[in-house]
Each structure stands twice: as C-alpha cells, then as structure tokens.
Amino acid sequence: xxxxxxxxxxxxxxxxxxxxxxxxxxxxxxxxxxxxxxxxxxxxxxxxxxxxxxxxxxxxxxxxxxxxxxxxxxxxxxxxxxxxxxxxxxxxxxxxxxxxxxxxxxxxxxxxxxxxxxxxxxxxxxxxxxxxxxxxxxxxxxxxxxxxxxxxxxxxxxxxxxxxxxxxxxxxxxxxxxxxxxxxxxxxxxxxxxxxxxxxxxxxxxxxxxxxxxxxxxxxxxxxxxxxxxxxxxxxxxxxxxxxxxxxxxxxxxxxxxxxxxxxxxxxxxxxxxxxxxxxxxxxxxxxxxxxxxxxxxxxxxxxxxxxxxxxxxxxxxxxxxxxxxxxxxxxxxxxxxxxxxxxxxxxxxx
Amino acid sequence: xxxxxxxxxxxxxxxxxxxxxxxxxxxxxxxxxxxxxxxxxxxxxxxxxxxxxxxxxxxxxxxxxxxxxxxxxxxxxxxxxxxxxxxxxxxxxxxxxxxxxxxxxxxxxxxxxxxxxxxxxxxxxxxxxxxxxxxxxxxxxxxxxxxxxxxxxxxxxxxxxxxxxxxxxxxxxxxxxxxxxxxxxxxxxxxxxxxxxxxxxxxxxxxxxxxxxxxxxxxxxxxxxxxxxxxxxxxxxxxxxxxxxxxxxxxxxxxxxxxxxxxxxxxxxxxxxxxxxxxxxxxxxxxxxxxxxxxxxxxxxxxxxxxxxxxxxxxxxxxxxxxxxxxxxxxxxxxxxxxxxxxxxxxxxxxxxxxxxxxxxxxxxxxxxxxxxxxxxxxxxxxxxxxxxxxxxxxxxxxxxxxxxxxxxxxxxxxxxxxxxxxxxxxxxxxxxxxxxxxxxxxxxxxxxxxxxxxxxxxxxxxxxxxxxxxxxxxxxxxxxxxxxxxxxxxxxxxxxxxxxxxxxxxx
Numbered sequence: 038x039x040x041x042x043x044x045x046x047x048x049x050x051x052x053x054x055x056x057x058x059x060x061x062x063x064x065x066x067x068x069x070x071x072x073x074x075x076x077x078x079x080x081x082x083x084x085x086x087x088x089x090x091x092x093x094x095x096x097x098x099x100x101x102x103x104x105x106x107x108x109x110x111x112x113x114x115x116x117x118x119x120x121x122x123x124x125x126x127x128x129x130x131x132x133x134x135x136x137x138x139x140x141x142x143x144x145x146x147x148x149x150x151x152x153x154x155x156x157x158x159x160x161x162x163x164x165x166x167x168x169x170x171x172x173x174x175x176x177x178x179x180x181x182x183x184x185x186x187x188x189x190x191x192x193x194x195x196x197x198x199x200x201x202x203x204x205x206x207x208x209x210x211x212x213x214x215x216x217x218x219x220x221x222x223x224x225x226x227x228x229x230x231x232x233x234x235x236x237x238x239x240x241x242x243x244x245x246x247x248x249x250x251x252x253x254x255x256x257x258x259x260x261x262x263x264x265x266x267x268x269x270x271x272x273x274x275x276x277x278x279x280x281x282x283x284x285x286x287x288x289x290x291x292x293x294x295x296x297x298x299x300x301x302x303x304x305x306x307x308x309x310x311x312x313x314x315x316x317x318x319x320x321x322x323x324x325x326x327x328x329x330x331x332x333x334x335x336x337x338x339x340x341x342x343x344x345x346x347x348x349x350x351x352x353x354x355x356x357x358x359x360x361x362x363x364x365x366x367x368x369x370x371x372x373x374x375x376x377x378x379x380x381x382x383x384x385x386x387x388x
Numbered sequence: 389x390x391x392x393x394x395x396x397x398x399x400x401x402x403x404x405x406x407x408x409x410x411x412x413x414x415x416x417x418x419x420x421x422x423x424x425x426x427x428x429x430x431x432x433x434x435x436x437x438x439x440x441x442x443x444x445x446x447x448x449x450x451x452x453x454x455x456x457x458x459x460x461x462x463x464x465x466x467x468x469x470x471x472x473x474x475x476x477x478x479x480x481x482x483x484x485x486x487x488x489x490x491x492x493x494x495x496x497x498x499x500x501x502x503x504x505x506x507x508x509x510x511x512x513x514x515x516x517x518x519x520x521x522x523x524x525x526x527x528x529x530x531x532x533x534x535x536x537x538x539x540x541x542x543x544x545x546x547x548x549x550x551x552x553x554x555x556x557x558x559x560x561x562x563x564x565x566x567x568x569x570x571x572x573x574x575x576x577x578x579x580x581x582x583x584x585x586x587x588x589x590x591x592x593x594x595x596x597x598x599x600x601x602x603x604x605x606x607x608x609x610x611x612x613x614x615x616x617x618x619x620x621x622x623x624x625x626x627x628x629x630x631x632x633x634x635x636x637x638x639x640x641x642x643x644x645x646x647x648x649x650x651x652x653x654x655x656x657x658x659x660x661x662x663x664x665x666x667x668x669x670x671x672x673x674x675x676x677x678x679x680x681x682x683x684x685x686x687x688x689x690x691x692x693x694x695x696x697x698x699x700x701x702x703x704x705x706x707x708x709x710x711x712x713x714x715x716x717x718x719x720x721x722x723x724x725x726x727x728x729x730x731x732x733x734x735x736x737x738x739x740x741x742x743x744x745x746x747x748x749x750x751x752x753x754x755x756x757x758x759x760x761x762x763x764x765x766x767x768x769x770x771x772x773x774x775x776x777x778x779x780x781x782x783x784x785x786x787x788x789x790x791x792x793x794x795x796x797x798x799x800x801x802x803x804x805x806x807x808x809x810x811x812x813x814x815x816x817x818x819x820x821x822x823x824x825x826x827x828x829x830x831x832x833x834x835x836x837x838x839x840x841x842x843x844x845x846x847x848x849x850x851x852x853x854x855x856x857x858x859x860x861x862x863x864x865x866x867x868x869x870x871x872x873x874x875x876x877x878x879x880x881x882x883x884x885x886x887x888x889x890x891x892x893x894x895x896x
Contacts, residue, residue, distance in 0.1 A: 242761060242762050242764070243757075243760050243761050243762060244751055244752045244757045244760050244761070244762060245760060246762075247744070247751050247762065250740075251737055251740070251748065254737050254738070254739045254740065255733065255736075255737045255738065255739070257730075257733050257734050258733065258734055258735070258736060258737045258748070259737075260696060260716060261694070261696060261716060261726070261728060261734045261735075262716075262720075262748040262749045263715075263716050263717030263720050263749060264717070265715065265717075
C-alpha cells in the first residue's frame with residue numbers, strides 16, 4: 038500500500054462525514070453538534086469508550102478472518118456462520134464444563150470456538166478447491182445453515198428453558214474479565230490484539246505465511262515452485278473460520294455470558310467491510326475497525342442527545358465504504374501519470 | 389534533412405515510475421522506407437513508438453507529422469493521420485471472424501446494417517495488392533499466429549494507415565513465415581508506405597531495412613543507412629560494448645543418461661494427447677535443444693516432465709527413478725530445475741519482492757528458515773549476493789519484481805533455478821523478449837551449467853538460439869519428434885523442414 042492510498046482513505050472518511058453532515062443539516066440539526074455528540078458518545082466516560090472497545094474486538098477479528106481468506110484468494114463471506122457456530126461451541130463448553138480453573142476453561146472455550154468456526158469454513162473451502170464450486174455462493178448459503186443450526190440448538194437441546202432463546206449462562210471460570218463497567222469491554226480485546234500481532238508475524242515471518250501469500254498471489258507459480266496451492270487454500274480458510282469462531286466465542290464469554298439467538302446481526306459483514314476498505318493491507322485493519330467501532334458506538338450517544346435517529350450513522354458508514362471502495366475517486370496526481378496524460382498543450386494543426 | 393521526411397520526433401522525454409524510459413529521444417521516418425528501430429529490451433523502442441501512436445503521452449518533446457507539430461498524440465488522432473501499429477500482443481476478438489475483426493469499429497453501413505459485401509471487397513483488394521493471404525471467414529481463434537499478424541496488418545491498412553509500426557513482428561513467426569512477412573513489407577514499401585520495424589534480431593534488421601536507428605537505455609544512439617553498418621557494429625551500438633552470444637561447442641562423449649522420456653502422451657488444455665509418443669534421452673554434460681514452432685507441444689513437454697501436467701501414458705525417468713505424475717516439489721527434490729516458458733505467470737510472483745522470488749524454491753530449507761520461521765537476514769544476504777553475481781538491476785532486494793524489465797526478471801528466475809542441487813535443467817524459451825545484455829548472461833548460465841556436467845533441455849522457438857547453444861537438436865512438430873540432429877549436421881533448411889512436419893529420422 039502506497040502513501041497515496043492512506044491519504045485516499047482519509048479523504049473518503051472526510052467526504053462521507055461531509056455528505057452525512059449535509060443530510061443531518063437537511064433533517065434540521067446542526068451537523069457539527071451532532072458529530073460532537075457522536076465523538077463524545079464514542080469516547081466519553083467508561084461507558085462510551087468501553088462500548089467502542091467492545092465493538093472493536095469482534096470487528097477486528099472478523100476483518101482479520103476475511104483478510105486471511107483473501108490472502109489465499111478465497112472470498113469467505115461465511116465468517117458470520119463461523120462466528121455463530123464458534124459462539125455456540127464456546128457457550129457449550131462454557132456451561133457444560135464445571136469445576137475447571139479459569140486458566141484452563143477460558144482457553145478450552147476459545148479453542149472450541151476456533152475449531153467449530155474453522156471446521157465449518159472447510160466445507161466451502163473443500164468445495165472450491167476440489168470441485169471448483171464458487172465459494173461466494175456456498176459461504177452465503179452456509180451462513181443461513183449455520184445460523185439456523187445454532188437457532189435450533191439454543192431453542193431445543195441447549196436451551197436454558199427460561200423462556201427466552203438462550204443457553205444457560207457459562208460458568209464464571211469461562212468468563213472473560215470485564216473492565217470499564219458498565220460497558221461491555223472485556224479482556225477479549227487483548228486476545229484480539231494479540232491475534233492480530235501473531236497473524237501479522239505469521240504472514241510475513243514464517244514459511245507458512247510465505248506459502249499462504251504465495252498461493253493467493255499466484256497459484257500457478259506456487260505450484261511450480263513446489264507449494265501445494267490446494268492445501269494452502271484449505272489452511273487459509275481454516276484460519277479464517279477459526280478467527281470468526283473466536284470472535285463469536287469472545288462475544289459469548291465477554292459480552293453476553295451465554296449464547297443468545299441471533300446475537301450478531303451482521304458483525305462479520307461489518308468486519309468484511311473493514312477488510313475491504315483496508316485494501317488488502319493488514320496493518321490498516323485495526324485502524325479501520327476502530328474507526329467503524331467509533332461510528333457504531335457513537336451513534337448511540339448521538340441518538341440519545343440529539344434525537345437524530347442512529348440510522349444516519351448506518352448511512353454514513355455506507356457512504357464511507359462507497360467512497361473508500363471507489364478507488365479512482367481521489368486519484369492523486371502522481372509524478373508518473375497513468376498510461377495517458379494529456380497536458381492540454383496543443384500546437385500546430387490543432388489551432 | 390531529407391525532403392521525404394514525413395515524421396520527425398525530437399527531444400522526447402518520458403519518465404516511468406522507476407526508469408526514465410525515453411531520454412531526449414529522436415526518430416524520423418521518410419516516405420516509402422523501411423526503418424528499423426533496434427535496441428535491447430527496455431531501451432525504449434516500443435515506448436517511443438507508443439508515444440508516436442498516442443498510447444503514451446511524452447513528458448516533453450515535439451512530434452511532427454507532415455507539417456503539423458504535436459506535443460502529444462492520442463490513438464484516434466494517430467489513426468486519422470495515417471499511423472497504424474501492430475502490437476506485440478495481437479488485439480483481436482477471438483470469437484469473431486477475420487472479416488469482422490478487420491472492420492470492427494469502422495464498419496461500412498447499409499442503412500442500419502453492416503454492408504459485409506462492400507467490406508469484403510475492400511479487404512480483398514488489400515490482400516491481393518500486398519500478398520496478404522488470409523481467410524476472411526475463419527474465426528480468429530482458429531487461425532495460426534502468422535495469419536493473425538496479417539489480419540492485424542490489414543486492419544491497420546483498412547483504417548487508412550500510410551505508416552505502419554510493427555512491434556517485434558517476427559518474434560512469433562517461423563523462418564518461412566518471416567520470409568513471407570518480408571515480402572509483404574517490401575510490397576507495402578513499393579506502394580509508398582512507410583514501415584517502422586521494431587526488433588532486436590539483427591540479421592533480420594539487416595535484411596529488411598533501408599535505415600536503422602539504435603536506442604540504448606532510452607537514449608538515441610545513432611541512425612545509419614543499412615549499407616554503412618554491419619551486424620557486429622549494430623550489436624556494439626545496442627549494448628555499448630562488444631558482445632559474444634554463441635557458445636563454445638564441445639565435442640564430447642555421450643555418457644550417462646540422466647533424464648529419459650519414454651513414449652509419453654500428454655494432454656493440453658484443449659485436447660487429449662497433445663503430445664503423442666515423445667521419447668528423448670538427455671545425457672550429462674549436454675544441451676539438447678528442442679526446436680519447433682510455438683504451440684507444437686513444447687510447453688506440454690516441459691510441464692509434463694516437471695510435474696505440472698498429467699502424463700497420460702509413458703514414463704519419465706530422472707536419475708533412474710520414475711517421476712511421471714509426481715508432485716512438482718518431489719520432482720524438484722529428485723534433481724530437476726525448470727525455467728518456465730510463461731515467465732509472468734509461472735516463473736515469478738509478480739506481487740512479491742526480488743528476494744521473495746529468489747527463495748521461492750528453498751525458503752523452507754535451512755538456512756533460509758528454521759522451524760518454520762524465516763531467517764530474514766540470511767534471505768537478504770543471499771538475495772544481495774545473487775543480485776550482484778547476475779547483475780540484476782535495480783539492485784534492490786526489496787523491490788517488487790514487477791518493476792523489473794523482462795531481462796532482469798528472467799535473470800532472477802534463472803538464478804533461482806540454477807542455484808542449489810539439480811541434475812537436469814529445463815530452460816523453456818529462456819531468452820524470449822529479453823534484451824541482448826540479459827541474453828548474454830542467460831546463455832552463459834546455460835553453457836556453464838552444461839560444463840559443470842549437468843544436462844540441459846533447451847526449448848526455444850528461436851532457431852538461432854538453438855543452433856548457437858545445442859549439442860544435439862530435436863525438432864518437435866504436432867506433439868511428435870520429427871527428427872534428432874547433431875548440432876554440426878543441423879542447418880536452417882533442414883530444421884525448417886522438420887519444423888513443418890517433414891520427417892527425417894537420423895540416428896542419435
């Protein structure tokens with residue numbers, strides 16, 4: 038990613054905020070005041086900043102999940118499904134096991150979540166790699182399957198039988214520590230950040246990372262130098278699903294304390310957008326995830342103080358994504374120019 | 389200044405991201421001449437002509453066409469001014485017929501419908517006048533490259549071109565087709581049209597040109613009448629020093645067979661058994677050249693041996709071990725190295741840096757990594773050494789390989805393949821589209837490899853290269869070997885016959 042790309046992303050943010058401001062103005066509010074409330078909502082006090090951090094965690098993890106799949110050139114739209122199954126697996130281990138110390142219970146829940154999410158992602162991966170089935174179709178469809186499976190489990194075999202569609206609460210030994218109360222911020226944040234660091238290191242400093250990146254960049258070349266692209270694609274998809282599963286597990290262990298039917302409401306889709314606007318640069322992902330988390334958690338504050346509906350934030354997020362993905366919009370003039378650069382100077386017969 | 393001059397480019401400058409492609413470039417063209425523009429790859433020949441044709445805009449400079457001066461061109465204007473260009477990669481719609489391709493974009497109309505009869509008539513006059521034999525009704529996908537090139541030429545003539553720019557037109561042709569092309573170019577010249585012939589094959593340039601302009605590193609070097617220069621002089625002008633491209637032939641004893649291919653059948657993308665029963669033996673310390681027109685199974689042969697393509701029948705034996713249909717990594721471990729034909733796809737990972745490309749076949753081995761963790765320092769040092777040894781430019785281990793010229797990228801590939809343990813090297817089209825300086829380095833690598841007692845299977849569509857390097861020459865035609873000759877028995881004519889299917893079997 039070049040320096041210009043960073044500037045383009047920044048310009049996209051400003052343009053989206055500007056157009057959002059116009060909409061807010063038309064609706065009869067002061068845009069600056071509304072944005073002020075938004076940033077206050079996202080940063081002020083334990084609740085404000087804590088909520089931002091709580092939203093940041095799953096966004097970061099699901100964005101990384103999507104990123105690793107695109108690294109092996111698979112478009113995993115199924116992170117949401119992995120997230121649900123990972124959450125369910127973690128909840129199950131969380132309430133099913135008792136009398137285990139936290140140092141064992143917490144990792145067990147995370148591993149269960151990762152395994153469930155990862156194995157689930159292997160289904161579309163295998164279909165793509167061995168039968169050439171388009172992974173976008175299969176992952177979208179499998180999301181419904183995954184969500185419905187968890188819905189069935191939470192309503193029947195694993196129901197808390199309390200009348201609401203949720204599992205029994207997980208034991209204390211499986212819970213992540215919350216901080217900045219009364220917000221939902223929890224130590225899952227540090228797990229997510231640690232995973233980001235590990236993933237970055239893995240991609241750029243290990244032979245496994247080399248194989249994954251090589252496979253995604255050029256499978257024909259990879260095959261030629263003796264890498265098995267099929268195996269690497271499967272591996273990449275497993276990691277992708279596992280990260281989604283961990284994101285779901287952290288939601289259960291740190292935020293809800295149990296599996297709630299339909300709890301996610303598109304977390305992974307937002308994560309996918311974070312990965313997309315980061316344009317394949319893993320270093321940008323935390324920044325973009327944090328930005329989206331600010332908008333999402335600040336929207337609540339804005340709504341509270343200005344009676345402006347928080348759907349405007351969804352609109353601004355959508356606008357921002359639109360701008361950020363329109364790569365040519367802010368094409369900064371480079372020293373070299375594209376294939377054609379008309380100087381506008383014309384002489385001779387043009388006159 | 390000659391009165392006939394119809395195009396004059398002067399003071400042209402063009403900067404690309406990493407290189408100054410054209411540095412004070414200069415070129416002029418007279419009516420009714422064939423003017424060759426020569427230079428190494430990356431010398432700026434194509435860029436210069438693409439500026440004239442309006443594909444690139446120069447940063448500064450003046451282009452005079454007739455009496456008008458232009459700062460920049462665009463393709464539309466160029467076509468209106470009668471300039472036509474046949475690019476290295478043909479720009480034809482494969483699914484359409486030849487006639488449809490020619491008139492595409494400037495169709496004669498009858499009412500709202502295309503007047504095919506009129507179009508056909510007009511196109512046929514061109515093919516008659518200049519000896520451009522084409523079949524108007526065939527789909528482009530079904531015609532051979534030589535014919536596709538003639539279609540491209542007619543396409544430009546149909547658009548009223550008086551000036552034809554041909555970018556390395558002979559690179560894809562057989563010797564016989566080249567002779568035919570030259571007849572066409574001479575007919576065009578007789579008719580008063582001007583031709584710019586971009587090439588780096590000096591013997592062709594000497595045959596066809598009236599005048600020759602040499603470029604080097606983006607700079608204009610000199611323009612000369614053909615009569616006033618010789619091939620060695622031109623080569624020296626192109627490279628800036630004396631060059632030696634041939635290899636020392638050694639009369640050597642045929643000793644141990646390292647690689648033998650036994651009656652193999654190999655499919656291509658489109659057909660079963662593209663290769664039908666090829667058998668070959670390659671011995672230690674020899675270069676076996678595979679000559680043949682592109683697309684007769686060369687690629688399939690190389691890929692079958694290296695494990696990238698399925699072998700339907702037959703056996704491939706390397707060092708006494710059957711390796712057919714094993715995975716590429718195992719075949720590499722068994723002692724095979726491979727410089728692939730498709731440099732940009734197979735040969736390198738364009739989004740990776742030079743060093744990442746260099747270690748692609750050994751990153752998982754010590755000392756470049758241990759326990760799965762890359763040793764970046766070792767990799768950096770190794771890459772720096774290789775860059776120095778093979779004079780790869782720019783000399784920066786971290787630069788993305790996509791920024792390298794074809795020749796330098798190919799040097800990276802060669803360096804990777806000949807470093808480390810191997811017994812057989814397959815070199816497929818190793819110098820295609822590569823500048824003279826790099827050709828010299830790469831050919832030296834091949835002969836040194838042979839002199840170290842390794843076996844080299846050289847696959848090349850460039851007959852001169854096959855003749856210059858090989859100890860024995862096998863000719864491939866439609867998936868079969870039509871003959872195997874000793875280097876001293878091989879002549880252009882014999883090979884040309886074998887390449888078009890005449891079978892002359894000679895004893896090994």
